[in-house]
Amino acid sequence: MIASKNLIFIKAAMQNKTVVSLVEKASAEIWYKLPDATSFEHTCYVSIGKEIVEKEIKSVAAIARYCINRAAARHLKRSKYEAPTSFRDLAISKGNDEESAEYEAEDVLANVENALVMKETQKETISLLAQGDRRRNLVLNAWANGFTDSREISSILADTLGGKSESHRKFITRFKTECRAVLTA
Incomplete structure (x- = not known):
């Protein structure tokens, strides 16, 4: 009061x-x-x-x-x-009949390591599928970065490498089926 x-x-x-x-x-x-x-x-x-x-x-x-x-x-x-010094200190103690809550720490370093391994694996896969072809490499990197619209990618290829965007779009369609066949095999 x-x-x-x-x-x-x-x-x-x-x-x-x-x-x-x-x-x-x-x-x-x-x-x-x-x-x-x-x-x-x-x-x-x-x-x-x-x-x-x-x-x-x-x-x-x-x-x-x-x-x-x-x-x-x-x-x-x-x-x-x-201040609690460990996760065990944070456990919520309940009665004898009920269990206490346990906390599992997230291993951030393992997640970073996994992300790096995945990135390296992705780079290796791209280089294997591209087979040294610049156009294939550009398409694969665009897909890896989340660009999936064939028309946008084909117009970028036309601006970068020259040629018509329609021919690049047809190539992307053929290349997509080729990549699916290689990756599923």
């Missing part, structure tokens, strides 16, 4: 937008270390409000920073919070 005299201090502190933004920023930085972040914010607003109401101050922002730092130090010192 908030004491009525503290409401005056809280009101005085919260009328200043700088104070509110500083308290919110500090609370956002340490919320995970506190059992109750609202208690920290309450302490900040009351102490800043007392300074504003009872004393003549030159800089509201400076006194706000001072009070916030002091309140943060006090709340963090009194807090019994210990």
